[in-house]
Amino acid sequence: MDSELAEVRALEAEIAVLRPACEEPPAPGGDAASVRKSFPEIYQSDSEGWESSKDLRSNLGHLESELLFLSTLTGISIRNYSKKTETLTSPEMAEKSIKKVLQRHRLSGTCHMISFQLEFQILEVQNKENLSSVITDLNIIMEPTTTYSELSEFVSRAEERRDLFMFFRSLHFFVEWCEYRKRTFKHFKEKYPEAVRLPEGASASYMRVQSTSQPGFELVIVWRIQTDEEGKVVPKLDLLTKVPRQALELDKKGVVETAAVGFRALLSVLGIEAALESLLSVLCMEHGGQSPQ
Protein backbone atom coordinates (compact mmCIF):
# COMPACT_ATOMS: atom_id res chain seq x y z
CA MET A 1 0.00 0.00 0.00
CA ASP A 2 2.64 2.41 1.12
CA SER A 3 4.84 1.65 -1.77
CA GLU A 4 1.97 2.14 -4.16
CA LEU A 5 1.03 5.40 -2.57
CA ALA A 6 4.62 6.46 -2.77
CA GLU A 7 4.65 5.50 -6.40
CA VAL A 8 1.53 7.56 -7.07
CA ARG A 9 3.11 10.52 -5.29
CA ALA A 10 6.24 10.09 -7.34
CA LEU A 11 4.05 10.15 -10.42
CA GLU A 12 2.36 13.30 -9.18
CA ALA A 13 5.78 14.86 -8.73
CA GLU A 14 6.73 13.80 -12.24
CA ILE A 15 3.56 15.44 -13.56
CA ALA A 16 4.41 18.59 -11.65
CA VAL A 17 7.82 18.68 -13.32
CA LEU A 18 6.39 17.83 -16.71
CA ARG A 19 3.70 20.49 -16.69
CA PRO A 20 5.93 23.56 -16.96
CA ALA A 21 8.16 21.75 -19.41
CA CYS A 22 5.17 21.36 -21.65
CA GLU A 23 3.90 24.87 -21.19
CA GLU A 24 7.09 26.81 -21.78
CA PRO A 25 7.96 26.32 -25.40
CA PRO A 26 5.37 26.72 -28.12
CA ALA A 27 3.42 23.66 -29.09
CA PRO A 28 5.46 21.21 -31.14
CA GLY A 29 5.15 21.72 -34.86
CA GLY A 30 3.68 25.12 -34.06
CA ASP A 31 3.85 28.26 -36.15
CA ALA A 32 7.39 28.69 -37.37
CA ALA A 33 6.56 32.22 -38.50
CA SER A 34 6.05 33.27 -34.92
CA VAL A 35 9.63 32.30 -34.25
CA ARG A 36 10.75 34.24 -37.29
CA LYS A 37 8.70 37.28 -36.31
CA SER A 38 10.03 37.42 -32.84
CA PHE A 39 13.55 36.86 -34.04
CA PRO A 40 14.51 40.39 -35.12
CA GLU A 41 13.45 41.64 -31.72
CA ILE A 42 15.74 39.18 -30.02
CA TYR A 43 18.36 40.15 -32.54
CA GLN A 44 17.97 43.80 -31.77
CA SER A 45 18.01 43.41 -28.04
CA ASP A 46 20.97 41.05 -28.24
CA SER A 47 23.29 43.37 -30.11
CA GLU A 48 22.77 47.05 -30.23
CA GLY A 49 22.75 48.81 -33.56
CA TRP A 50 21.09 45.98 -35.44
CA GLU A 51 17.91 47.09 -37.06
CA SER A 52 14.85 45.13 -37.90
CA SER A 53 14.93 43.60 -41.34
CA LYS A 54 11.77 45.52 -42.18
CA ASP A 55 13.52 48.85 -41.59
CA LEU A 56 16.54 47.61 -43.47
CA ARG A 57 14.46 46.67 -46.48
CA SER A 58 12.57 49.93 -46.56
CA ASN A 59 15.86 51.81 -46.22
CA LEU A 60 17.30 49.77 -49.07
CA GLY A 61 14.21 50.48 -51.13
CA HIS A 62 14.65 54.18 -50.56
CA LEU A 63 18.32 54.06 -51.57
CA GLU A 64 17.48 52.02 -54.66
CA SER A 65 14.90 54.54 -55.78
CA GLU A 66 17.45 57.29 -55.21
CA LEU A 67 19.90 55.37 -57.38
CA LEU A 68 17.32 54.95 -60.12
CA PHE A 69 16.54 58.64 -59.93
CA LEU A 70 20.22 59.60 -60.20
CA SER A 71 20.76 57.39 -63.21
CA THR A 72 17.75 58.96 -64.91
CA LEU A 73 18.93 62.44 -64.01
CA THR A 74 22.45 61.97 -65.30
CA GLY A 75 21.86 59.36 -68.00
CA ILE A 76 24.69 57.37 -66.47
CA SER A 77 24.05 54.06 -64.70
CA ILE A 78 26.75 52.77 -62.42
CA ARG A 79 26.42 49.00 -62.08
CA ASN A 80 29.44 48.08 -60.03
CA TYR A 81 31.79 49.96 -57.81
CA SER A 82 34.57 48.97 -55.46
CA LYS A 83 37.23 50.82 -53.58
CA LYS A 84 40.41 49.90 -51.77
CA THR A 85 42.38 52.28 -49.62
CA GLU A 86 45.93 52.11 -48.49
CA THR A 87 47.60 54.48 -46.06
CA LEU A 88 51.09 55.35 -47.15
CA THR A 89 53.56 55.95 -44.38
CA SER A 90 57.14 57.05 -44.09
CA PRO A 91 59.12 58.51 -41.19
CA GLU A 92 59.57 61.74 -43.12
CA MET A 93 55.84 62.15 -43.55
CA ALA A 94 55.22 61.52 -39.88
CA GLU A 95 57.78 64.21 -39.04
CA LYS A 96 56.02 66.78 -41.19
CA SER A 97 52.61 65.46 -40.07
CA ILE A 98 51.58 64.66 -43.62
CA LYS A 99 49.03 61.95 -44.23
CA LYS A 100 48.88 60.18 -47.57
CA VAL A 101 46.11 57.84 -48.60
CA LEU A 102 46.01 56.00 -51.90
CA GLN A 103 42.55 54.97 -53.07
CA ARG A 104 42.01 52.46 -55.85
CA HIS A 105 38.63 52.65 -57.49
CA ARG A 106 36.90 50.38 -59.97
CA LEU A 107 33.71 51.51 -61.56
CA SER A 108 31.59 50.13 -64.36
CA GLY A 109 28.29 51.06 -65.91
CA THR A 110 26.51 52.29 -68.96
CA CYS A 111 25.58 55.52 -70.64
CA HIS A 112 22.72 54.66 -73.02
CA MET A 113 24.08 52.05 -75.43
CA ILE A 114 27.71 52.44 -74.42
CA SER A 115 29.26 50.57 -71.53
CA PHE A 116 32.37 51.65 -69.70
CA GLN A 117 34.82 50.23 -67.19
CA LEU A 118 37.08 52.56 -65.28
CA GLU A 119 40.01 52.02 -63.00
CA PHE A 120 41.61 54.96 -61.31
CA GLN A 121 43.73 55.93 -58.35
CA ILE A 122 43.30 58.95 -56.15
CA LEU A 123 46.11 60.16 -53.96
CA GLU A 124 44.94 62.16 -50.99
CA VAL A 125 47.54 64.29 -49.27
CA GLN A 126 46.63 65.94 -46.01
CA ASN A 127 49.01 68.38 -44.43
CA LYS A 128 48.52 71.04 -41.78
CA GLU A 129 46.95 73.56 -44.14
CA ASN A 130 44.96 71.63 -46.67
CA LEU A 131 43.83 68.42 -48.25
CA SER A 132 44.51 67.73 -51.90
CA SER A 133 43.08 64.92 -53.99
CA VAL A 134 44.67 64.05 -57.28
CA ILE A 135 43.81 61.35 -59.76
CA THR A 136 47.15 59.75 -60.45
CA ASP A 137 46.14 57.03 -62.87
CA LEU A 138 43.12 56.54 -65.11
CA ASN A 139 42.28 53.59 -67.34
CA ILE A 140 39.17 53.40 -69.44
CA ILE A 141 37.68 50.50 -71.38
CA MET A 142 34.67 51.17 -73.58
CA GLU A 143 32.29 48.95 -75.50
CA PRO A 144 31.30 48.62 -78.27
CA THR A 145 34.43 50.16 -79.75
CA THR A 146 33.75 49.01 -83.28
CA THR A 147 30.42 50.80 -83.56
CA TYR A 148 31.73 54.00 -82.12
CA SER A 149 35.26 54.37 -83.38
CA GLU A 150 35.00 58.05 -82.58
CA LEU A 151 35.03 57.11 -78.91
CA SER A 152 38.65 56.04 -78.79
CA GLU A 153 39.71 59.60 -79.51
CA PHE A 154 38.40 61.14 -76.37
CA VAL A 155 39.06 58.07 -74.27
CA SER A 156 42.79 58.40 -74.83
CA ARG A 157 42.62 62.15 -74.25
CA ALA A 158 40.78 61.74 -70.96
CA GLU A 159 43.28 59.07 -69.87
CA GLU A 160 46.20 61.29 -70.75
CA ARG A 161 44.80 64.25 -68.84
CA ARG A 162 43.45 61.99 -66.06
CA ASP A 163 40.31 64.00 -66.41
CA LEU A 164 37.48 61.81 -65.15
CA PHE A 165 34.81 64.50 -65.29
CA MET A 166 35.78 65.47 -68.81
CA PHE A 167 35.37 61.85 -69.81
CA PHE A 168 31.80 61.68 -68.51
CA ARG A 169 30.91 65.08 -69.90
CA SER A 170 32.23 64.17 -73.34
CA LEU A 171 30.51 60.79 -73.14
CA HIS A 172 27.20 62.46 -72.34
CA PHE A 173 27.44 64.98 -75.17
CA PHE A 174 28.71 62.30 -77.53
CA VAL A 175 25.69 60.10 -76.83
CA GLU A 176 23.40 63.10 -77.18
CA TRP A 177 24.84 63.84 -80.63
CA CYS A 178 24.61 60.17 -81.66
CA GLU A 179 20.94 60.13 -80.73
CA TYR A 180 20.35 63.33 -82.66
CA ARG A 181 22.16 62.00 -85.74
CA LYS A 182 20.16 58.80 -85.61
CA ARG A 183 16.86 60.69 -85.28
CA THR A 184 17.77 62.97 -88.18
CA PHE A 185 18.81 60.13 -90.50
CA LYS A 186 15.60 58.25 -89.64
CA HIS A 187 13.53 61.34 -90.29
CA PHE A 188 14.96 61.78 -93.80
CA LYS A 189 14.67 58.08 -94.54
CA GLU A 190 10.97 58.30 -93.70
CA LYS A 191 10.45 61.50 -95.60
CA TYR A 192 12.38 60.48 -98.72
CA PRO A 193 12.26 56.67 -98.70
CA GLU A 194 13.14 56.39 -102.39
CA ALA A 195 16.19 58.60 -102.32
CA VAL A 196 17.70 57.99 -98.88
CA ARG A 197 19.70 54.83 -98.19
CA LEU A 198 21.08 53.84 -94.84
CA PRO A 199 23.18 50.76 -95.73
CA GLU A 200 24.60 50.43 -92.21
CA GLY A 201 21.52 51.59 -90.37
CA ALA A 202 20.53 54.88 -88.80
CA SER A 203 23.24 54.65 -86.14
CA ALA A 204 26.04 54.71 -88.69
CA SER A 205 27.87 57.92 -89.49
CA TYR A 206 26.68 58.35 -93.07
CA MET A 207 23.60 58.58 -95.25
CA ARG A 208 23.48 57.96 -98.99
CA VAL A 209 21.21 60.01 -101.17
CA GLN A 210 20.53 58.68 -104.61
CA SER A 211 18.76 60.57 -107.33
CA THR A 212 15.59 58.62 -108.11
CA SER A 213 15.56 59.47 -111.81
CA GLN A 214 19.32 59.50 -112.41
CA PRO A 215 20.72 56.50 -110.54
CA GLY A 216 24.30 57.42 -111.45
CA PHE A 217 24.19 60.51 -109.27
CA GLU A 218 24.76 59.96 -105.61
CA LEU A 219 25.54 62.08 -102.58
CA VAL A 220 27.02 60.77 -99.38
CA ILE A 221 26.56 62.78 -96.24
CA VAL A 222 29.20 61.86 -93.73
CA TRP A 223 28.39 63.02 -90.23
CA ARG A 224 31.20 62.51 -87.76
CA ILE A 225 31.06 63.32 -84.08
CA GLN A 226 34.41 64.55 -82.89
CA THR A 227 35.87 65.67 -79.60
CA ASP A 228 38.39 68.47 -79.37
CA GLU A 229 41.33 69.08 -77.03
CA GLU A 230 39.09 70.24 -74.22
CA GLY A 231 36.74 67.31 -74.59
CA LYS A 232 34.10 69.34 -76.38
CA VAL A 233 31.97 67.30 -78.72
CA VAL A 234 31.42 68.80 -82.14
CA PRO A 235 29.65 67.45 -85.21
CA LYS A 236 31.53 67.48 -88.48
CA LEU A 237 29.56 67.04 -91.67
CA ASP A 238 30.93 66.46 -95.13
CA LEU A 239 29.36 66.03 -98.51
CA LEU A 240 30.85 63.53 -100.95
CA THR A 241 29.65 63.30 -104.52
CA LYS A 242 29.45 60.41 -106.94
CA VAL A 243 28.83 61.66 -110.45
CA PRO A 244 29.28 59.82 -113.79
CA ARG A 245 32.36 60.86 -115.77
CA GLN A 246 30.29 62.19 -118.67
CA ALA A 247 28.35 64.44 -116.35
CA LEU A 248 31.57 65.71 -114.82
CA GLU A 249 32.83 66.67 -118.28
CA LEU A 250 29.70 68.73 -118.81
CA ASP A 251 30.08 70.44 -115.49
CA LYS A 252 31.88 73.53 -116.79
CA LYS A 253 31.18 75.68 -113.78
CA GLY A 254 32.61 73.08 -111.42
CA VAL A 255 29.41 72.66 -109.45
CA VAL A 256 30.32 69.17 -108.31
CA GLU A 257 33.79 70.29 -107.27
CA THR A 258 32.47 73.10 -105.12
CA ALA A 259 29.60 71.07 -103.67
CA ALA A 260 31.46 70.25 -100.47
CA VAL A 261 32.35 73.89 -99.83
CA GLY A 262 28.82 74.97 -100.67
CA PHE A 263 27.43 72.38 -98.27
CA ARG A 264 29.57 73.73 -95.43
CA ALA A 265 28.33 77.24 -96.12
CA LEU A 266 24.78 75.96 -96.10
CA LEU A 267 25.37 74.23 -92.76
CA SER A 268 26.75 77.32 -91.11
CA VAL A 269 23.78 79.39 -92.25
CA LEU A 270 20.89 76.97 -91.81
CA GLY A 271 22.07 74.46 -89.28
CA ILE A 272 22.21 70.70 -89.82
CA GLU A 273 18.58 69.73 -90.22
CA ALA A 274 17.55 72.61 -92.48
CA ALA A 275 20.68 72.26 -94.61
CA LEU A 276 19.98 68.56 -95.21
CA GLU A 277 16.33 69.29 -95.88
CA SER A 278 17.08 71.90 -98.52
CA LEU A 279 19.64 69.62 -100.15
CA LEU A 280 17.24 66.67 -100.28
CA SER A 281 14.23 68.62 -101.44
CA VAL A 282 16.23 70.10 -104.30
CA LEU A 283 17.62 66.73 -105.30
CA CYS A 284 14.24 65.03 -105.25
CA MET A 285 12.42 67.82 -107.10
CA GLU A 286 15.04 68.39 -109.78
CA HIS A 287 14.55 65.12 -111.55
CA GLY A 288 10.82 65.41 -111.86
CA GLY A 289 10.19 63.47 -108.67
CA GLN A 290 7.58 64.77 -106.33
CA SER A 291 8.52 65.78 -102.89
CA PRO A 292 6.43 63.66 -100.55
CA GLN A 293 4.44 65.62 -98.07
Add this chain to the structure above:
Amino acid sequence: MELEKALSQDESKGGVLAHLEKLETQVNRSRKKLEEPQGAQAVESSLGTKIRDKLRSEVKQRQARVAVRDTSVEPDQTLEISEQKAWERKRENVKAILQAYRFTGLSGKLTSRGVCVCIHTAFEGTLLDSYFVDLVIQKPLRIHHHSIPAFIPLEEISAKYLQTNIQHFLFSLCEYLNAYAGRKYQADQLQRDFAAFLAGPLQRNSLCNVLSFTYKVELRGQAFTFCARLLYKDLTVTLPTDVTVTHQGMDTLPTSWEEQRASHENLFCTKALHKVFASFTQREKLDMSLVH
Protein backbone atom coordinates in the same frame (compact mmCIF):
# COMPACT_ATOMS: atom_id res chain seq x y z
CA MET B 1 -10.91 -0.16 -17.12
CA GLU B 2 -12.18 3.14 -18.37
CA LEU B 3 -8.91 4.57 -17.19
CA GLU B 4 -6.94 2.44 -19.57
CA LYS B 5 -9.31 3.41 -22.31
CA ALA B 6 -8.78 7.03 -21.51
CA LEU B 7 -5.03 6.55 -21.54
CA SER B 8 -4.97 4.94 -24.94
CA GLN B 9 -7.47 7.32 -26.51
CA ASP B 10 -6.20 10.74 -25.71
CA GLU B 11 -2.96 10.66 -27.67
CA SER B 12 -4.44 11.52 -31.01
CA LYS B 13 -7.14 13.85 -29.78
CA GLY B 14 -5.84 16.21 -27.14
CA GLY B 15 -2.57 17.97 -26.81
CA VAL B 16 0.04 16.93 -24.33
CA LEU B 17 -1.30 19.31 -21.73
CA ALA B 18 -4.79 17.88 -22.02
CA HIS B 19 -3.30 14.44 -21.69
CA LEU B 20 -1.40 15.43 -18.60
CA GLU B 21 -4.52 16.90 -17.08
CA LYS B 22 -6.33 13.63 -17.64
CA LEU B 23 -3.47 11.74 -16.12
CA GLU B 24 -3.62 14.01 -13.15
CA THR B 25 -7.28 13.37 -12.59
CA GLN B 26 -6.66 9.63 -13.01
CA VAL B 27 -3.99 9.75 -10.37
CA ASN B 28 -6.21 11.71 -8.04
CA ARG B 29 -8.96 9.26 -8.55
CA SER B 30 -6.73 6.29 -8.05
CA ARG B 31 -5.36 7.85 -4.92
CA LYS B 32 -8.85 8.23 -3.57
CA LYS B 33 -9.45 4.60 -4.42
CA LEU B 34 -6.22 3.65 -2.72
CA GLU B 35 -7.24 5.51 0.35
CA GLU B 36 -10.48 3.58 0.43
CA PRO B 37 -10.11 0.62 2.71
CA GLN B 38 -11.39 -2.04 0.29
CA GLY B 39 -9.30 -1.03 -2.69
CA ALA B 40 -8.50 -3.65 -5.19
CA GLN B 41 -4.79 -3.53 -4.65
CA ALA B 42 -3.67 -5.49 -7.65
CA VAL B 43 -5.67 -3.27 -10.01
CA GLU B 44 -4.42 -0.10 -8.39
CA SER B 45 -0.85 -1.24 -8.47
CA SER B 46 -0.91 -2.15 -12.12
CA LEU B 47 -2.75 1.10 -12.88
CA GLY B 48 -0.06 3.15 -11.10
CA THR B 49 2.64 1.45 -13.10
CA LYS B 50 0.72 2.02 -16.30
CA ILE B 51 0.30 5.69 -15.51
CA ARG B 52 3.97 5.98 -14.73
CA ASP B 53 5.05 4.19 -17.89
CA LYS B 54 2.68 6.23 -19.94
CA LEU B 55 3.99 9.43 -18.40
CA ARG B 56 7.60 8.48 -18.91
CA SER B 57 7.08 7.62 -22.52
CA GLU B 58 5.18 10.88 -22.87
CA VAL B 59 8.08 12.78 -21.37
CA LYS B 60 10.51 11.05 -23.70
CA GLN B 61 8.40 11.83 -26.71
CA ARG B 62 7.98 15.33 -25.54
CA GLN B 63 11.72 15.76 -25.08
CA ALA B 64 12.38 14.27 -28.45
CA ARG B 65 9.97 16.69 -30.10
CA VAL B 66 11.46 19.64 -28.30
CA ALA B 67 14.92 18.55 -29.41
CA VAL B 68 13.77 18.29 -33.00
CA ARG B 69 12.14 21.70 -32.81
CA ASP B 70 15.29 23.20 -31.37
CA THR B 71 17.47 21.91 -34.15
CA SER B 72 14.91 22.95 -36.75
CA VAL B 73 14.77 26.45 -35.33
CA GLU B 74 18.51 26.87 -35.56
CA PRO B 75 18.75 26.71 -39.38
CA ASP B 76 15.85 29.17 -39.44
CA GLN B 77 17.86 31.56 -37.36
CA THR B 78 21.02 31.19 -39.40
CA LEU B 79 18.93 31.63 -42.52
CA GLU B 80 17.58 34.81 -40.99
CA ILE B 81 21.08 36.03 -40.17
CA SER B 82 22.44 35.30 -43.63
CA GLU B 83 19.38 36.92 -45.19
CA GLN B 84 19.87 39.96 -43.00
CA LYS B 85 23.55 40.04 -43.91
CA ALA B 86 22.70 39.80 -47.60
CA TRP B 87 20.29 42.71 -47.33
CA GLU B 88 22.92 44.71 -45.50
CA ARG B 89 25.58 43.94 -48.06
CA LYS B 90 23.17 44.99 -50.76
CA ARG B 91 22.47 48.23 -48.96
CA GLU B 92 26.16 48.98 -48.46
CA ASN B 93 26.70 48.33 -52.15
CA VAL B 94 23.90 50.70 -53.19
CA LYS B 95 25.25 53.33 -50.78
CA ALA B 96 28.73 53.00 -52.27
CA ILE B 97 27.40 53.32 -55.82
CA LEU B 98 25.43 56.42 -54.83
CA GLN B 99 28.64 57.92 -53.49
CA ALA B 100 30.58 56.84 -56.57
CA TYR B 101 28.38 59.13 -58.65
CA ARG B 102 30.64 61.97 -57.59
CA PHE B 103 33.26 60.55 -59.98
CA THR B 104 30.96 61.25 -62.91
CA GLY B 105 31.02 64.93 -61.89
CA LEU B 106 27.36 64.84 -60.88
CA SER B 107 25.93 63.39 -57.71
CA GLY B 108 22.72 64.05 -55.85
CA LYS B 109 20.51 63.51 -52.87
CA LEU B 110 16.74 63.31 -52.87
CA THR B 111 15.05 65.99 -50.81
CA SER B 112 11.45 66.29 -49.62
CA ARG B 113 10.52 68.35 -52.65
CA GLY B 114 13.02 67.33 -55.28
CA VAL B 115 16.72 66.74 -55.57
CA CYS B 116 19.87 68.51 -54.51
CA VAL B 117 22.43 68.05 -57.27
CA CYS B 118 26.11 68.39 -56.52
CA ILE B 119 28.43 69.40 -59.34
CA HIS B 120 32.06 68.46 -58.89
CA THR B 121 34.98 70.14 -60.60
CA ALA B 122 38.53 69.14 -61.41
CA PHE B 123 41.40 70.23 -63.56
CA GLU B 124 43.58 67.56 -65.14
CA GLY B 125 43.20 65.12 -62.30
CA THR B 126 43.22 67.58 -59.44
CA LEU B 127 39.86 67.50 -57.68
CA LEU B 128 38.61 71.01 -56.95
CA ASP B 129 35.48 72.66 -55.52
CA SER B 130 31.91 71.37 -55.64
CA TYR B 131 28.73 73.37 -56.13
CA PHE B 132 25.10 72.51 -55.53
CA VAL B 133 21.80 73.21 -57.22
CA ASP B 134 18.70 72.44 -55.19
CA LEU B 135 15.88 71.63 -57.60
CA VAL B 136 12.18 71.58 -56.80
CA ILE B 137 10.50 68.93 -58.88
CA GLN B 138 7.22 70.33 -60.09
CA LYS B 139 6.00 71.78 -63.34
CA PRO B 140 7.82 73.92 -64.24
CA LEU B 141 11.11 72.78 -62.66
CA ARG B 142 12.48 75.36 -60.30
CA ILE B 143 15.85 76.14 -58.71
CA HIS B 144 15.26 76.63 -55.02
CA HIS B 145 18.82 77.31 -53.81
CA HIS B 146 22.24 77.09 -55.37
CA SER B 147 25.88 77.88 -54.70
CA ILE B 148 26.82 78.67 -58.30
CA PRO B 149 28.96 81.85 -58.42
CA ALA B 150 27.01 84.87 -59.65
CA PHE B 151 29.23 85.34 -62.71
CA ILE B 152 28.35 81.92 -64.15
CA PRO B 153 25.44 82.50 -66.59
CA LEU B 154 23.10 80.18 -64.69
CA GLU B 155 19.94 82.01 -65.73
CA GLU B 156 20.83 81.82 -69.38
CA ILE B 157 21.59 78.09 -69.17
CA SER B 158 18.46 77.30 -67.18
CA ALA B 159 16.27 79.36 -69.52
CA LYS B 160 17.60 77.34 -72.44
CA TYR B 161 17.55 73.81 -71.07
CA LEU B 162 16.07 73.40 -67.59
CA GLN B 163 12.52 72.72 -68.74
CA THR B 164 13.33 70.82 -71.91
CA ASN B 165 16.42 68.73 -71.22
CA ILE B 166 17.57 68.42 -67.64
CA GLN B 167 20.56 66.25 -68.52
CA HIS B 168 21.78 68.85 -70.95
CA PHE B 169 21.19 71.55 -68.36
CA LEU B 170 23.30 69.74 -65.77
CA PHE B 171 26.14 68.81 -68.10
CA SER B 172 26.25 72.34 -69.50
CA LEU B 173 26.55 73.66 -65.99
CA CYS B 174 29.34 71.12 -65.44
CA GLU B 175 31.13 72.49 -68.46
CA TYR B 176 30.95 76.09 -67.25
CA LEU B 177 31.93 75.27 -63.69
CA ASN B 178 34.78 72.97 -64.63
CA ALA B 179 36.15 75.50 -67.08
CA TYR B 180 35.94 78.25 -64.47
CA ALA B 181 37.56 76.06 -61.82
CA GLY B 182 40.28 75.09 -64.31
CA ARG B 183 41.12 78.68 -65.26
CA LYS B 184 41.18 79.73 -61.63
CA TYR B 185 43.38 76.77 -60.70
CA GLN B 186 45.92 77.65 -63.39
CA ALA B 187 46.10 81.28 -62.28
CA ASP B 188 46.44 80.21 -58.64
CA GLN B 189 49.21 77.77 -59.47
CA LEU B 190 51.09 80.45 -61.40
CA GLN B 191 50.90 82.83 -58.45
CA ARG B 192 51.79 80.18 -55.94
CA ASP B 193 54.64 78.34 -57.64
CA PHE B 194 56.13 80.87 -60.06
CA ALA B 195 55.91 84.15 -58.16
CA ALA B 196 59.64 84.64 -58.76
CA PHE B 197 58.97 85.04 -62.49
CA LEU B 198 56.23 87.58 -62.05
CA ALA B 199 57.01 91.28 -62.02
CA GLY B 200 53.96 92.48 -60.16
CA PRO B 201 50.65 90.88 -59.34
CA LEU B 202 48.61 88.79 -61.72
CA GLN B 203 45.46 90.60 -62.75
CA ARG B 204 42.27 88.67 -63.28
CA ASN B 205 38.54 89.14 -63.38
CA SER B 206 36.12 87.13 -61.30
CA LEU B 207 35.39 84.67 -64.12
CA CYS B 208 39.13 84.25 -64.61
CA ASN B 209 38.62 84.59 -68.34
CA VAL B 210 40.84 87.65 -68.66
CA LEU B 211 44.30 87.28 -67.19
CA SER B 212 47.20 89.66 -67.53
CA PHE B 213 50.63 89.54 -65.99
CA THR B 214 54.19 90.73 -66.52
CA TYR B 215 56.99 88.24 -66.32
CA LYS B 216 60.74 88.19 -66.54
CA VAL B 217 62.62 86.22 -69.14
CA GLU B 218 66.31 85.64 -69.38
CA LEU B 219 68.09 84.62 -72.49
CA ARG B 220 71.84 84.36 -72.82
CA GLY B 221 72.45 86.62 -69.88
CA GLN B 222 70.02 89.26 -71.10
CA ALA B 223 66.85 90.00 -69.13
CA PHE B 224 63.55 91.12 -70.60
CA THR B 225 60.05 91.64 -69.34
CA PHE B 226 57.12 90.37 -71.31
CA CYS B 227 53.49 91.32 -70.78
CA ALA B 228 50.95 88.61 -71.42
CA ARG B 229 47.24 89.02 -71.84
CA LEU B 230 45.12 85.89 -72.01
CA LEU B 231 41.52 86.00 -73.06
CA TYR B 232 39.08 83.07 -72.87
CA LYS B 233 36.15 84.15 -75.04
CA ASP B 234 34.40 80.85 -74.62
CA LEU B 235 33.47 80.45 -70.96
CA THR B 236 33.52 76.67 -71.23
CA VAL B 237 37.23 76.35 -72.06
CA THR B 238 40.43 76.24 -70.04
CA LEU B 239 42.82 77.28 -72.80
CA PRO B 240 42.80 80.90 -73.95
CA THR B 241 41.22 81.81 -77.26
CA ASP B 242 43.31 84.99 -77.65
CA VAL B 243 46.84 85.48 -76.44
CA THR B 244 49.02 88.54 -76.84
CA VAL B 245 52.54 88.74 -75.54
CA THR B 246 54.24 92.12 -75.77
CA HIS B 247 57.55 93.35 -74.51
CA GLN B 248 58.35 96.34 -72.38
CA GLY B 249 61.20 98.65 -73.18
CA MET B 250 62.54 98.52 -76.67
CA ASP B 251 60.35 99.33 -79.66
CA THR B 252 61.89 96.76 -81.93
CA LEU B 253 63.07 93.47 -80.59
CA PRO B 254 66.15 91.65 -81.73
CA THR B 255 65.18 88.67 -83.89
CA SER B 256 65.97 86.07 -81.24
CA TRP B 257 63.70 87.86 -78.78
CA GLU B 258 60.94 88.20 -81.32
CA GLU B 259 61.15 84.45 -81.81
CA GLN B 260 60.91 83.98 -78.07
CA ARG B 261 57.87 86.21 -77.86
CA ALA B 262 56.08 84.37 -80.64
CA SER B 263 56.90 80.97 -79.15
CA HIS B 264 55.51 82.09 -75.80
CA GLU B 265 52.27 83.15 -77.45
CA ASN B 266 52.03 79.72 -78.96
CA LEU B 267 52.78 78.00 -75.67
CA PHE B 268 50.10 79.90 -73.76
CA CYS B 269 47.57 78.91 -76.42
CA THR B 270 48.29 75.22 -76.20
CA LYS B 271 49.41 74.41 -72.65
CA ALA B 272 48.12 75.00 -69.16
CA LEU B 273 49.48 78.26 -67.75
CA HIS B 274 51.50 76.82 -64.88
CA LYS B 275 52.90 74.14 -67.17
CA VAL B 276 54.24 76.79 -69.52
CA PHE B 277 56.14 78.31 -66.61
CA ALA B 278 57.29 74.89 -65.48
CA SER B 279 58.78 74.44 -68.96
CA PHE B 280 60.59 77.80 -68.58
CA THR B 281 62.27 76.67 -65.38
CA GLN B 282 63.24 73.39 -67.00
CA ARG B 283 64.81 75.23 -69.88
CA GLU B 284 66.62 77.50 -67.49
CA LYS B 285 68.09 74.50 -65.76
CA LEU B 286 69.06 73.12 -69.14
CA ASP B 287 70.68 76.43 -70.10
CA MET B 288 72.57 76.47 -66.83
CA SER B 289 73.85 72.97 -67.32
CA LEU B 290 75.00 73.91 -70.82
CA VAL B 291 76.87 76.95 -69.50
CA HIS B 292 78.64 75.06 -66.75
